[in-house]
Amino acid sequence: MVHIRWSKSNMISSLSFKERICAISKDKKSSIILALDPPYGTKNIFDYVIEKIESLSSYSCAIKLNFHVILPLSGNELKKMTKCAHDNDLQVIADLKLNDIFDTNKVVIQHLASMGFDSTILNPFIGKNSLVSITRYAHSLGFGIISLVYMSHPEAVEGYGALIQSQSDHAVETKFLPLYRSFYGNSIIAGVDGVVIGGNRLDIIKECSSKGTPTTNIPIYSPGLITQGGNVKDALASGSNYLIIGRAIIGSNSPVTTIRSIRDSISDRNLYL
């Protein structure tokens, strides 16, 4: 089978990040995003990541690089790494959970884009107008924004599940809504490229995936699978579109066998269109 090449050099520049990752995912028949998180103390992180990209790229549509990689490596090494990912038909997501004022977020995105990253995860805690502005700015560079709507760890309920007073409620009676619902609503308004919802939060995935209409529907990116207890098939059945998986694959005895068997076990599922 001939794969479409998605390297930056021949990428159709008019495609957004959302369209690029969707096209790659359909082409490779995989919605797996590899979280390449080498444990602290890993020798030669650059070679480690390059080896994982080259051996696992056929079964994944993107890689996600976290502080595990971004902190210890130089800009030049990161540039070579994103080039290697693009040469292997992978999009590259920076997992910085960005959460700052517009001007600071803008500089971070400029640096990430110049190093070849395709998108970043960002915290919608910055507020609706800031989310709208930073998404518009990122899109002007062909860069994607993935908004963190509900995390996968057990204490996420304390923040993302906390009740806040409804901003738009003019009724006499005070109404409250959970923070994640406001985050999701603001993410739709901003037109982000995706939202992160823990793959072990099936009720929240179902709620958000059913809210979208064909024009507003935002792909759901789900971490928290296998190692953190989430079930891949249940997450997909509930409405997740992309599966962020790290340790269950890269920490296994045979990462290639593991990723292939996960990919094959879900190959009958519809990918996000």
Ligand SMILES: O=C(O)c1cc(=O)[nH]c(=O)n1[C@@H]1O[C@H](COP(=O)(O)O)[C@@H](O)[C@H]1O
């Ligand atoms: O934003 C994320 O990617 C993220 C959000 C979240 O709610 N939970 C979560 O685990 N993550 C990240 O997703 C990856 C999950 O890795 P594994 O638990 O090894 O599959 C890690 O890089 C986490 O930092």
